[in-house]
Amino acid sequence: MGVWPPVVLAPMAGITNAPFRVLCREQGGGLFVCEMITTRALVERNPKTLRMVRFAESESPRSIQLYGVDPDTVGRAVRMIAEEDLADHVDLNFGCPVPKVTRRGGGSALPYKRHLLRRILRAAVTNAGSLPVTMKMRKGIDDDHLTYLDAGRIAAEEGVAAIALHARTAKQHYGGVADWSAIARLKEAVPEIPVLGNGDIWCADDALRMVAETGCDGVVVGRGCLGRPWLFRDLANAFDGSAERARPTLGEVAAMMARHAEGLVECFDLERYAVADFRKHVGWYLKGFAVGGELRRELASAESLDQLREGLARLDHDQPWPPNTDTPRGKSGERGKVQLPDGWLDDPWDGAVPADAESDTSGG
Structure with a gap:
């Protein structure tokens, strides 16, 4: 994966801005990704988006996650990042399950369109120069429309440097239990590139268990670190073989x-x-x-x-770290139905860009 420990802070809208990333990075190494940036907003130099891609001086490597649906716009955004030295790494978002993204054919809806996915990945890798391009995705739209194995093979063929799989479908949103067996199947399908696992890592021991059970090359942590930058110290210790865990007062x-x-x-x-x-x-x-x-x-x-x-x-500053806090944090719950463009499921090989697909608002 190229970083140690093999740990990634997942981009979370309104959360993983520079102040939070700095606090997490102080605790332990890894890759700390900024909030999701839309390719259209970046190439149009939207002022809010340009502020969001600012990094603290202490941040290295600098990591940007892009959301885009039009291969041409994605290519231009990646070229801009490379030529203007805006970051050291580009991640592509094919995992976001929120309706305003999926109803445009973006995020976790997009890998269903295999040709369009290939066009986007090719545009990104071609324009990235020496920057590594990775992707994050989900298992698929729902259990009847799983896409992760096809998407993984396409990514490997197009020169993507690593794949992260959130082991839920878009329909699951953040509910239910992550299907870690899917991470193992993806690793078997694309042994030539690193596969990172995401989903239900609430403590460092969960991360070690995921690696042991799936054979994945590293982990991506999202909601587990909310209000808990110390989790990255625990993860660093765990991957270095230490049983020490942070227990702040x-x-x-x-x-x-x-x-x-x-x-x-x-x-x-x-x-x-x-x-x-x-x-x-x-x-x-x-x-x-x-x-x-x-x-x-x-x-x-x-x-x-x-x-x-x-x-x-006025808080009781001597109060010790409470037991039994290695439990879910943040939003959860399933969706009744995934919002998709009209006719989206008709042809999985359609490579056309959906109308009004590109959003000009960054952050997810």
């Missing part, structure tokens, strides 16, 4: 929360907006700790850094 968690919010203020240049953006992290950081409901509400509704710091100072 509530005081150490509070200090990390303050740093996270301060980093967002520096990133967004607007304190009120940055502190409001941080609110969603409060529950994740405090998961399992004994904190009164009123104080939790105060922290989750703070409007300034000073307000946030006042609340953090």
Whole structure:
């Protein structure tokens, strides 16, 4: 895979901006990917998107995930990244299950169109120069429309450097249990390139178990690290053979929360907006700790850094790390139906670009 430990922070909309990536990277090595960037917004130099592809000086290697449906636009975006030295690695998103993406034929809907997938991968690899191009995908649209084995073989043929598989279908969204056996089948199908596994890694031991059970070359971690940058220290220790695990006190968690919010203020240049953006992290950081409901509400509704710091100072800083926190974090639940363009399932070999496929909004 080229990085050690073989661990990737999955891009998550509104989460994996530079301040959060820096906190995670301090804990342990790996690859830390920015929020999903749409190819159209990048080539059109959308100001918000250009801000999103800024990296902290300490970040190396720099990793961008692109979402695109038009091979020409994807090629132009990758060439722009390579020529303007915007990143050291490009990942292509074929895994996003949200309706506004799949109904345009993007994300986890796209690999069903085998020829279109091949055209996009070829355009990306051709325009990347020396930059490695990887892809992240799901098993398929649903259990009746599985695409991951075909997509993996196409990726290997087109020179993709590695594949990450979230072992759920788009219909599963983030619900149910990840099917790790699919990761093993993909590894058997494309032994010539690294395969990374994603899905239900809530602690470092889950990562070791996934590698042992599937033979995958590394892991991709998403929701498991929400409110828990320390997971990357655990993962580094685990892959180095150490049984040591990070167990921060509530005081150490509070200090990390303050740093996270301060980093967002520096990133967004607007304190009120940055502190409001941080609110969603409060529950994740405090998961399992004994904190009164009123104080939790105060922290989750703070409007300034000073307000946030006042609340953090009132936490019981000596409280130890709570047991039984290696459990799911973040959104979950299945979808009743995957939103797709009209007639999308009629012809899996259709290579045409769907109308209005390219979004100009980055972040997922």
